[in-house]
Amino acid sequence: MYNILFLMSSDIETIIKRYKSGRREDLIPLLQEIQDDCGYLSEEVIVKVGGFLGLSTTKIYGLATFYDQFRFFPSGKIQITICNGTSCFLNGSQSVISKIREETGILPGQTSRDGIFSYEIVTCMGGCNNGPLITVNGEYYPHVKPEQIPELIKKLRYVIEND
């Protein structure tokens, strides 16, 4: 465990070093890059970024919570994205969302306790004639029906647990 933390902090150092100037406008790209790398923004990271840019931790936390992108705990091994654009909505994405909520027992943006699932709702993925559309770890599942969800979740859980 200690090793992992150690590795992560050295990674962050290299990312921070790339932003030499340390100006305020670097804050969002910096946080984005760290999140792409680590998957989430830990407390330690926010303190470190604050020290580098000369900003208070509360300011950074306030900014990061304002935007939807940033998360403060690790995402699940399986990340589901559900499209809730108008076209998917008309084709019944709401019942898909409630079914996924029921099956995983979590709200959008949260991670299930076993660390397997997390999901988020996005506005439009551009597959408007394939609605309702979801992606599982980047793979598209067009025309999803709510009754297919339990089986899909079971299958995904099985794959992770037996991996």
Added chain:
Amino acid sequence: MEDLKKFLTGKVLLSESDTLPEATEKVLRQVRREKTDNAVISISSGTSSIIAGSEKTWSAVRSYIDYNEPGTELVKVGCTGPSNFEPLLCIQLPGKNKLYFRNITEEKVDPLLNGVFHNDINKDDLVGQLGNKGFELWPGIPFLEELSFFASQKRVVLSNCGCYDPENIDEYIARGGYSAYIKAIRHYTYEEVCDIIERSGLRGRSGGGYPTGLKWKQALNTASASRYLVCNAKESDPGAFTDRTMLESDPHRLVEGIAIASYAIGASNAIVFFRRGSEHARQRLQKAIDSALDYGLLGHNIFSSGYKLHITIRKEPGAFVCGEETALISTLEGKRGMPQLKPPYPTSAGLFGKPTVINNVETLMNVPLIMQNGPEWYRTIGTRNSPGTKVFAVAGKGRLSGVIEVEMGTSFRTILEEIADGIREGKKFKAIQVGGVSGSFITAESLEMVVDYDVMKENGVGMGAGGFVIIDEDTCMVDLVRYYMEFMRNESCGKCIPCREGTGRMLEILESVIRKPTDEDAGTTLERFKGVMQLETIASVMKDTSLCGLGQTAPNPFLSALKNFREEFEEHIFDRKCRANICRGLRTFHIDVDKCTGCTACASKCPVNAIYGTRLQPFFIVEEKCIGCGICYDICKFSAITVK
């Protein structure tokens, strides 16, 4: 490779005359793949194609040609438009017209290609042929441009989409790209470029319709050491995907548009503010910028003109309000994306206090075309006050969907009936929603309205960024309005009270309208009625007092739905009925005693145990307990359960 680069930059881009010598044209034709000795197969590769499985098709075609027709060239092109036809595959045999085939999934590849290469064409998946001068035509096969989907369109901005490899700059230059830009920076002054755009009458395509040339001039005339150009590629309206499709299919034209616009306002830094989640489009744009830099089209001292330009891409961190100009600037400055009071407008004091021009993708895509063909040519397209074309993302319940482009002045009926080919499954048309979450509804009575900034404004409909959602009778308008309001409530930044509280309050009331009435006492009923009466007042206060466009336009869908579908609202409120059977809280289920066999399937699945009965006898539903989830309705094999 290096030779071609030298040839294109030296002989083509720096050529002073309008017509190129025959020898140069010959090379360009080869780059454009118009004269090849081998067959060319192109497969669309936008997001909607990938969702439909174009990557698998690509590898299937690859293995087929490696094994059977080794000389064949395989190209990834952008999206042609109709997303129902994806994956779209185009085959050009040497000297013959191009043939388009639709829905070519993995397993269809082998039989299709076998047929084409042995002169036995499968007509089932055939869309049509695309004619080109000097090529042999296929007898008995319709032309692509004669199909009603394409015939009613005027493809100017989308003219390159689906025709070339978006990752190949050579092809773009061979199609006449970047020549307008090089001409502009070598021969025109900043003012002259602004003048040309102003004369063309181009209006900002982001909804407001502000004249682009005028905006540029305002920024140019503000004295400052540096200026910025920001391309707003953050289309986050649900149901809009025009910008993304254009970026995936024709990123070079956007780069050229940005470059010309930056030159016109004397900016040496341009920023593309990119939507999160369009990773594929972002990679393509980054590649386009990198190759333009490699060809010396960007960077320092471009083509010895002394002008320098850098384009950077910034990913948006995810907030709908960032699409607003001043909020976008705050985000770029590393602050919370909250709107500011205007004036000062960004053209006088924008990013870092410097004059900034913010244009959206579609506006900038028009710019190279105007510079190439002249403002007079542009004036011939569209209507008098709104020249040009408009790109829409047609989605929803239409038979066809995808990205389309129509001339200004085209009626909504034409788009609905000819391009989208009517409503799916013979259902009845209800409305068209244009302008995204803050747009309005166009009903059957106003279908004759034409696409034009002024005409639409007179009718109280905003043009919006390009969302075009077709709604049929199966959609409940109250539920749809609630959906838009929920979106707005989540996305309101919270800076000003009318928007923050107004969206929340409106959502609360709309939710109470569609909630189950059973356990309601007299007090809550009274509250609901009081609330409903307040809806219109809240909407008008929000419209008048909100700080930015988000709050001012947030009640639009509600007001427009109330105006056009008042009876549906009244049914929900007074009769507690939803005619589309969408609102779960208002649905009631009944068991038909003649059809029910007493199989107990529904009773065992009911989550609230509201279904009672004895085995092999007809069951019944206790209405007071029922939550309207519809599980029994879905599970019944004898269709004994009816919904009201």
